[in-house]
Amino acid sequence: MAASNENLKNMIGQEYKDGFVTDIESDSFPPGLSEDVIRAISAKKDEPEFLLEWRLEAYRHWLTMKHPEWAFVEFPKIDFQEISYYSAPKSMEDGPKSLDEVDPELISTYNKLGIPLEEQMRLAGVAVDAVFDSVSVATTFKDKLYEAGVIFCSFSEAVKEHPELIKQYLGTVVSQYDNFYAALNAAVFSDGSFVYIPKGVRCPMELSTYFRINAANTGQFERTLIIADEGSHVSYLEGCTAPMRDENQLHAAVVELVILKDAEIKYSTVQNWYPGDENGVGGIYNFVTKRAECREENAKVSWTQVETGSAITWKYPSVVLKGDNSIGEFYSVALTNNYQQADTGTKMIHYGKNTSSTIISKGISAGHGQNTYRGLVKMGRNAENARNYTQCDSLLMGDQCGAHTFPYIETKNPSATLEHEASTSKISEDQLFYCMQRGISAEDAVSMIVNGFCKEVFKELPMEFAVEAQALLGISLEGSVG
Amino acid sequence: MLKIENLHVSVEGKEILNGINLEIGAGEVHAIMGPNGSGKSTLSYILAGREGYDITEGRVLFNGKDLLDMSVEERAWAGVFLAFQYPVEVPGVSNIYFLKAALNGIRKHEGLSELDAMDFITRVKGKMKDLDMDEKFLYRAVNEGFSGGEKKRNEILQMSVLEPSLCLLDETDSGLDIDALQIVAEGVNRLRDPNRSFVLITHYQRLLDYIKPDYVHVLAHGKVVKSGGPELALELEKHGYAWVEEKLAS
Ligand SMILES: Nc1ncnc2c1ncn2[C@@H]1O[C@H](COP(=O)(O)OP(=O)(O)OP(=O)(O)O)[C@@H](O)[C@H]1O
Ligand SMILES: [Mg+2]
Numbered sequence: 001m002a003a004s005n006e007n008l009k010n011m012i013g014q015e016y017k018d019g020f021v022t023d024i025e026s027d028s029f030p031p032g033l034s035e036d037v038i039r040a041i042s043a044k045k046d047e048p049e050f051l052l053e054w055r056l057e058a059y060r061h062w063l064t065m066k067h068p069e070w071a072f073v074e075f076p077k078i079d080f081q082e083i084s085y086y087s088a089p090k091s092m093e094d095g096p097k098s099l100d101e102v103d104p105e106l107i108s109t110y111n112k113l114g115i116p117l118e119e120q121m122r123l124a125g126v127a128v129d130a131v132f133d134s135v136s137v138a139t140t141f142k143d144k145l146y147e148a149g150v151i152f153c154s155f156s157e158a159v160k161e162h163p164e165l166i167k168q169y170l171g172t173v174v175s176q177y178d179n180f181y182a183a184l185n186a187a188v189f190s191d192g193s194f195v196y197i198p199k200g201v202r203c204p205m206e207l208s209t210y211f212r213i214n215a216a217n218t219g220q221f222e223r224t225l226i227i228a229d230e231g232s233h234v235s236y237l238e239g240c241t242a243p244m245r246d247e248n249q250l251h252a253a254v255v256e257l258v259i260l261k262d263a264e265i266k267y268s269t270v271q272n273w274y275p276g277d278e279n280g281v282g283g284i285y286n287f288v289t290k291r292a293e294c295r296e297e298n299a300k301v302s303w304t305q306v307e308t309g310s311a312i313t314w315k316y317p318s319v320v321l322k323g324d325n326s327i328g329e330f331y332s333v334a335l336t337n338n339y340q341q342a343d344t345g346t347k348m349i350h351y352g353k354n355t356s357s358t359i360i361s362k363g364i365s366a367g368h369g370q371n372t373y374r375g376l377v378k379m380g381r382n383a384e385n386a387r388n389y390t391q392c393d394s395l396l397m398g399d400q401c402g403a404h405t406f407p408y409i410e411t412k413n414p415s416a417t418l419e420h421e422a423s424t425s426k427i428s429e430d431q432l433f434y435c436m437q438r439g440i441s442a443e444d445a446v447s448m449i450v451n452g453f454c455k456e457v458f459k460e461l462p463m464e465f466a467v468e469a470q471a472l473l474g475i476s477l478e479g480s481v482g
Numbered sequence: 483m484l485k486i487e488n489l490h491v492s493v494e495g496k497e498i499l500n501g502i503n504l505e506i507g508a509g510e511v512h513a514i515m516g517p518n519g520s521g522k523s524t525l526s527y528i529l530a531g532r533e534g535y536d537i538t539e540g541r542v543l544f545n546g547k548d549l550l551d552m553s554v555e556e557r558a559w560a561g562v563f564l565a566f567q568y569p570v571e572v573p574g575v576s577n578i579y580f581l582k583a584a585l586n587g588i589r590k591h592e593g594l595s596e597l598d599a600m601d602f603i604t605r606v607k608g609k610m611k612d613l614d615m616d617e618k619f620l621y622r623a624v625n626e627g628f629s630g631g632e633k634k635r636n637e638i639l640q641m642s643v644l645e646p647s648l649c650l651l652d653e654t655d656s657g658l659d660i661d662a663l664q665i666v667a668e669g670v671n672r673l674r675d676p677n678r679s680f681v682l683i684t685h686y687q688r689l690l691d692y693i694k695p696d697y698v699h700v701l702a703h704g705k706v707v708k709s710g711g712p713e714l715a716l717e718l719e720k721h722g723y724a725w726v727e728e729k730l731a732s
Contacts, residue, residue, distance in 0.1 A: 428570075429533070429534075430570045431570055431571075431572055433530075433532050433533070433554065433570075434566065434569070434570035434572070435572070435580075435583075435584075436553075436554040436555050436558065437530050437531075437554055437557075437558055437563075437564055438558060438563075438580070438583075438584035438587070438640060438644070439555055439558035439559055439584050439585075439587035439588040439591070439644070440555070440580075440583050440584055440587045441555050441587060442555070444583060444587070448572070448575055448579075448580075448583060449572060449575070451574070451575070452572055452573055452574025452575035452623065453573065453574055454574070455574035455575075456574075
């Protein structure tokens with residue numbers, strides 16, 4: 001019904017709320033990419049020789065690679081020589097300091113984003129690693145975690161303090177040649193988070209990393225490595241925001257998760273990079289490789305993602321199920337409004353016996369948004385009795401947007417079972433009318449119906465994040481056409 | 483309370499309501515009967531503000547204000563409630579969440595603060611008890627997978643919690659078993675109040691045995707063709723609609 005669309009149209013477009021710029025003096029490399037730039041990054045970080053070599057191998061391989069064209073996204077060719085590959089606040093020059101020494105401007109930036117870093121205001125029960133452009137500016141609760149044996153620090157620090165763990169695990173899930181953007185990341189990554197949970201330890205609090213892009217014309221290439229040793233357990237959260245700028249900015253991250261026998265990682269993302277304006281100008285290109293390996297038996301990993309930001313989201317958090325009886329889960333909400341594009345999904349690669357995986361994907365398209373689910377479920381020769389359940393639901397708001405589903409299946413073991421369900425629906429005028437007749441405003445009704453649609457995913461998020469995700473969804477949809 | 487004057491409504495050029503006149507005073511109960519397709523639901527939708535209709539003539543005053551000029555939510559806030567002939571499912575949204583959002587939406591408009599969680603739950607559970615509804619319905623998604631009768635009962639629960647001043651019930655009795663009909667009717671009677679009016683759209687005398695109407699109207703071809711007291715419903719039950727048509731023709 002046309003007039004109800006009017007109601008939706010009239011919902012006042014609310015601005016991206018984290019779009020401010022922090023005015024801070026930065027030390028940035030001039031744009032450009034070469035072996036010298038990579039050497040310079042490595043030198044800045046005082047890295048051991050093996051890591052520099054690893055970067056250079058990645059770079060030389062990257063030079064031989066072609067930019068992938070298969071995703072259902074469109075954007076102008078990226079000139080990799082126009083990007084600056086390193087930018088850090090001047091005050092961070094001498095490496096991570098104690099919190100008392102961190103530039104107050106940075107602390108207030110995180111306060112504005114709702115992530116207090118000061119001692120007295122810290123989020124209870126959540127340890128935070130704050131990554132600002134190319135560097136980690138602070139990690140809270142480090143000492144308390146260390147007492148429990150948990151290592152939670154910036155990647156740069158881990159390279160210095162725990163080189164043996166880095167050497168043992170880096171690149172073992174996503175190799176430095178894996179794909180175009182993973183190779184680029186391996187060559188130029190500047191920081192990120194590192195987590196090691198020792199045998200039998202249940203991490204005493206939630207760990208989280210908050211990524212912030214601030215500087216213009218820089219790319220953010222962070223790398224996260226989480227290792228859950230035998231019988232351990234950790235829940236990790238990741239949040240992302242960036243200022244509003246007219247130029248597109250590249251964020252090409254790599255996340256590697258290693259899960260050993262009987263261990264479990266729960267990895268949650270609320271991605272709210274600047275999505276560009278209502279005409280599709282500006283916004284972050286979010287091209288990320290995330291992969292988990294259930295290396296031993298009974299390992300479990302669960303990816304939960306809520307993707308509301310970025311001009312383009314292109315990522316497939318995946319699970320390699322090597323260990324027998326290991327479990328992989330993927331819960332995703334991806335929302336595209338205005339001119340946003342998302343091509344996201346997962347790969348579940350079953351090698352072990354009795355491995356099982358669950359995929360729940362909820363795509364919401366509004367405005368001119370294009371939303372693609374792309375997923376692969378592969379049952380290897382030895383994946384005796386492996387099981388997968390996939391459910392892909394799309395919700396369309398308006399007739400300018402699109403939803404696309406590309407599920408791929410490869411199975412080499414006849415005992416494996418696969419179940420796939422898919423649905424596409426429109427937000428129904430009857431539902432809106434019903435809610436509004438009960439005194440619920442159009443805006444609240446839309447956000448309620450959409451939240452209801454996403455419920456199966458939201459219930460997987462830790463409490464504090466679920467609330468934030470719901471609010472975010474409401475804001476991201478404002479100004480959308482029904 | 484409500485005054486409908488010469489209301490003409492059409493959809494895609496086809497006239498569905500052609501000149502409805504109806505006046506409903508505070509505290510009154512009006513029953514509207516009429517054959518399938520005569521425009522009863524359309525009338526209730528128009529009063530509630532559903533989009534997609536062309537109102538070509540006439541006006542509707544609600545407590546002296548132009549009802550047709552108000553948005554759907556504004557009407558709800560002002561006290562208009564429609565119990566749907568076909569209640570809508572809202573997947574993933576729990577009944578209790580929905581009720582709370584609705585009640586707080588209305589309270590906010592009245593300048594009242596949100597009801598605190600304890601008061602709210604006590605109020606809702608009390609009403610559920612009156613309607614003999616299991617509390618587990620609170621945690622199920624709105625109308626999802628509810629049986630026909632359960633949906634109808636849920637509408638009355640919402641009405642009881644929201645306490646509107648103009649209650650439009652579109653065939654709330656259809657689909658209810660004999661016991662449920664009595665429970666729902668009692669629920670409605672409990673809400674009767676000198677400041678609250680009811681419009682009962684129904685096909686059956688049965689409902690009117692439980693809820694005594696002050697007036698009965700017969701709608702045919704988008705027009706009120708006959709009005710009278712409760713006895714009109716009994717006559718209709720006896721003679722069918724053909725009888726009205728014949729009387730009109732003669
Ligand atoms: N959106 C629409 N488009 C086309 N025709 C419509 C539309 N809405 C209603 N009508 C028609 O208007 C007439 C009245 O419909 P309405 O639902 O109001 O009848 P009713 O009196 O409630 O019938 P019932 O007793 O079967 O519930 C019907 O002929 C119906 O087909
Ligand atoms: Mg009807």
